[in-house]
Amino acid sequence: MPSAALLEIASRGEPVAGGHRLCSGCGAGVIIRQMLTATDYPTVVSNATGCVEVCTSVYPFTAWNVPWIHNGFENAAATITGAEAAYRAMERRGDVPKRKNKKPMKFIALGGDGGTYDIGLQSLSGALERGHDFVYICYDNGAYMNTGIQRSSASPFGANTTTSPAGVVIQGKQEERKNLTAIAAAHDIPFVATASPGYYMDFTRKVKKALDVNGPAFLNVFAVCPLGWRSEPEDSQILARSSVETCVWPLYEIEDGRFRLTFRPNVKRPVTEYMQLQGRFSHLFKTGNEDMLTHIQERVDAEWEQLLKRDRREREENSE
């Protein structure tokens, strides 16, 4: 599928206006802009409670130039399914308000990792199972940043968060991340993918594909959080690429059950390159925590090997 040309994207206007209150260097702000400029479908957005919601909608202001709804924290998916069902029912009866753009309407639910991996998981699972025609986009910055950097089930092993602090005897989060992308894929929906705004052509192509497929799609998108990660705002795009080049955040897609890596780094960089730019991992570089760094590298290596194998296997199967 051809990617949207940059010129075309640039000509689409700003679906999310500047002047919102997201932090400098926030990955989520880049994600929502790329997500809505990826296509020219008329799009409705349902947004879980979180940084993006709070920072873009402080009454009487709004950054959204598209129809947008915030309901609760855990129900962005259920909310968009209501809107999508309403669209189908109202379209049948000629009750949908007239619009200039005659393309079919599309529905996006947006949530952070807290609102998606944790409190919103049931709502997401129900919506995926019911087969609504919508795309769920999770911006995963690996903690509850809006409430003050508490651990979530997406926080990486070893991360220093306010509820998994690095202390004298415990060195940050002791548990691994939940593999939400695999959980979404287990619903056997038409399209599931990971993405990073550091690889924006890959991301926008996946958004387009997700919107084009008939039925639910899920995108798990890597979101840098300078506040929660204690990284420099100017490093955000570097981190959005470094996460992919170190294979901490591999880019892949699963279309109709077929798995495919969409990016392979020429040189796989060591995870420490990615981690060193973030204060949340600084304790791991202290003497005595070498084992944890080794463990993290080994885990990333093992997961990457598995993905490579799966990619190879499915390529072979599909070429037969």
Place this chain on the structure above:
Amino acid sequence: MNRETQVLKTDAVTVEAEAAEAPPQPQRQLLALTGNEAVAEAIRQIDPHVCAAYPITPTTQIMQEVAQFIADGRMRAELVPCESEHSAMSACVGAGAAGARVMTATSANGLALMWEVLYIASGMRLPIVMAVGNRALSGPLNIHCDHSDSMGARDSGWIQFYAESVQEAYDNILQAVRIGEHPDVLLPVMCCMDGFLTTHTSENAEILDDAEVRDFLGKYRARYSLLDVDNPVTFGATDLPNAYTEHKYQQVEAMKKADAVIRAVCVEFGAKFGREHGMLEAYCMEDADTAIVVLSSTAGSVADMVDTLRAEGRKVGLLRPRVFRPFPAADVRAALQDLTAVTVLDRSHSFGADGGPLFTEVRTALFDAPHRPRVLGRVYGLGGRAITGGEIRALYDEMETDTAPTFRFVGVRE
């Protein structure tokens, strides 16, 4: 419910309604329907755009029937069979914000799971209509009738109806659509009926023609819609302290206006279809010395006892609020202020309060009256426990003594 009742109209509120003469009523078929069946029939006739629901006893049957109507091509609605009540109400909010006519049904723990979203629905001013089959809240788990579920939601910004009969459950649903969607109101409406006692009990009910329902309701055009992409709207913005109070105050104003709209819709409904329900129903109240105030189906048992006691020459009456939110305080005051004693029956309790929620409302309503009756609060019927004729008689008897405590449970083993 065949008794001759009086629809109270007080001077306190001006009723603006079509003062048309009631047209001659066509002979309508009386159908034996349970409350659930009658509500499902009303939903079929309304044919909303979206129903989103999750099964829970004793209201499961409503959405089962809706699903069957859709499967049989008798409805065009989209049914969203959610994985929880929380998601069901969330989907209702999404659909409502899209400008759809939206309906759902639930009970007890299901309503409790919706709690958070109930406030969002009313705060977003979405006229969602929800049937509630009243059932006790856990724990302990109990599937039978009391009002602890919807009474807990009385401050959630929803209009609340409490139906005594299957007929009223049906009529309330139809009226709720009109009331909630009225531009002065734009509030969600909860139509409560007693779990099992009404949801599962067959009674005779008069069902309107589909065309009559269609004409009565008209088409719903939401002022704002998520689907209006050329005029994008932000729903559910974040409020800081500079705006939140005003938004809440607008809900207060809407509730006030709902009072007049409910009265007007009731009058119109009565004029068109021959059945007029007011804010509250008064039975044998004209010359009553004492009265029981009670919601929903128990009013039938109390009315029976009123008949018995009246035959014995005692001046007793019954007052049944049909609408609890907005609470018709002026009507309650006018109906009760000249009595000597009033007993308020609550089918739920507010633990640690002076009495149940209905008791508190009635007592507050009477505070400004020039002459106040003694007001007694009695909690009864929790978790489906029946209240007997003997117990109701005893309630009337003790109002004639000076020794009755202000508050007690009915029939509790202490």
